[in-house]
Amino acid sequence: MSNMNFQVNLQGIIDLLSNHLYSDPGVFVRELLQNAVDAVTARKRLGHITEGKVAVELFPSSHTISFMDNGIGLTESEIEQFLARIGSTTKKADQDSADDYIGQFGVGLLSCFVISDEIVLITRSALEGDSLEWRGKPDGTYVTKKLKRTVPIGTTVYLKLKPEYEEYAEWYKMYQQLERFGKYLETPIVLTEDKDSRQINDTTPPWRMGKAEAISYIEDSEYEKPMDIIPLKSLIGDTEGIAYILPYSVSLQDEKRHKAYLKRVLLSDKMNNMLPSWAFFVNGIINTNSLRPTASRESFQENDLFYAVRDELGVCIKRYLIELADKDPELFTRIVLIHYASLKTLAAEDDELYELFILHLSFETSYGDLKMVDILRNHRHIMVTSSFDEFRQVARVAKAQNMMVINGGYVHDLELIRKLPSIDEQVQVSVLDILSFSSRFESLGRSERDEVQPFLDLADRLLAPYQCCSLIKWFEPADIPVLFNINQEVNFFKMMEESEEQANALFAEVVHVIKDELYEKPYARLCFNYNNPIVRKAIASGDLKLQQNSIELLYTQALLMGNHPLSSEELRLMNESLLQFMNMGLDRNAEVGR
């Protein structure tokens, strides 16, 4: 047996990094900053220096840039070990313990080959005397040589930019990149071109600012004035930050724009999973010292620690809201008003917050949009529909009957309403059974019942083929002749009947079996209103033909009014009964004229 090595195509790996791993070519700035700061940290550990420094210089005429640090530098053997072998790193000592270094994979320097065809690294180690030069090429070849001159301890990386990336040698571009990735780093970063020099990072990070300062900082940098600032802290994850409350309403689907920093270097400004999903009413600016980045270093590895940190940050937001309700009820109400969708999700997930929010949240009811506090003021018995469509069917009539019905069709609303008795035992909540809704209306007296029975029998006979049965009640408003109620089960059944009629023999047989074997036939309800003059006249007419016509028309009109789809049979029924009705009216007119 012999041990063999793979042939690795370095250019292929670089293409892979630039096209798939890194989101933009500018990430080399992040990698060089990280390496420089890590080297400074290592030298400080030796006790050799107290002040680190990173100097970036631009040479636009030669399309070259340099990154210089006064860090620990590299010895000759370290160069051999770490620069000549991709994937090697000095910073890996203990994978699981939190260390001071940002880099850990040993691939960061490769990102420089995305924008340059050669890396020139000049270095002198704090541990040995020689000044060294290392020149690496993207084909994997490199040359190391000792320099005659003595350079200061530390490392300088020179990059000559490829023609398509020459803009990185321009002041505004490099300033922007350095600021983006490094503005919260503690080691000073200075950008120089000719005689112009400017320090990038004299900013206190927002998580170290007081509230008022943080608000105006966000207002200046993000062009939006937050409603408030929530301090974030996770002890287990050595993570801190702020969440600022957005001044406008956002939806769960909107892109999250949390800024995540690892040891103060920007990892991503579009991190979408750093905070719990319900917290979509805030944007976070979060720095962690212990979460581990993925190889692209644009997100974190989603391990147990990551989830524990996210939970802890979520708890900070919840605690803040609970305290705010007490300390600043006016601001609390404004936040609820703007972010009610997010807060509804939160209330559905968390009992403590449910109690806090529920009275402030608005719901669509048979009386219009109302806050829960106003709903409970006048109603102890609440019905909630399980779908939007069911609410539509009953809303108007329910109000006329003084029934409080809430639309449970919106996300979370049904759950939220069902939990009401947990905050007030006096409140009764029932999920509306749409098919028995009209049976709650006032019944007719015995003699009236006898009078209407033949009419109802006729209606049942006529409507049975359409999966509908009838009843009659007194209800308001009087101008509604019938209330038609149907649920999903009946709809499904009707759909099966329709497909059975249209399908080929084999499929029809299958539908037939499902329909007849598995289901007891469900029926929709057509409730006649004894309060309505037309219904009363139809019953009193005693004319069978006229009654049949009225029933068919009232049924099909109810379907149309409720936006229910009409089957081909129902459409035919509507047409026929309309024409017959017209005919009857015209005949009568002719008789009168004679």
Ligand SMILES: Nc1ncnc2c1ncn2[C@@H]1O[C@H](COP(=O)(O)OP(=O)(O)OP(=O)(O)O)[C@@H](O)[C@H]1O
């Ligand atoms: N400015 C520097 N000063 C001293 N050593 C450096 C410097 N830049 C790079 N090195 C050395 O080169 C090694 C490889 O660097 P590279 O950026 O490729 O990987 P890394 O920083 O270890 O890990 P990552 O892939 O996470 O960036 C480092 O581990 C370090 O030893």
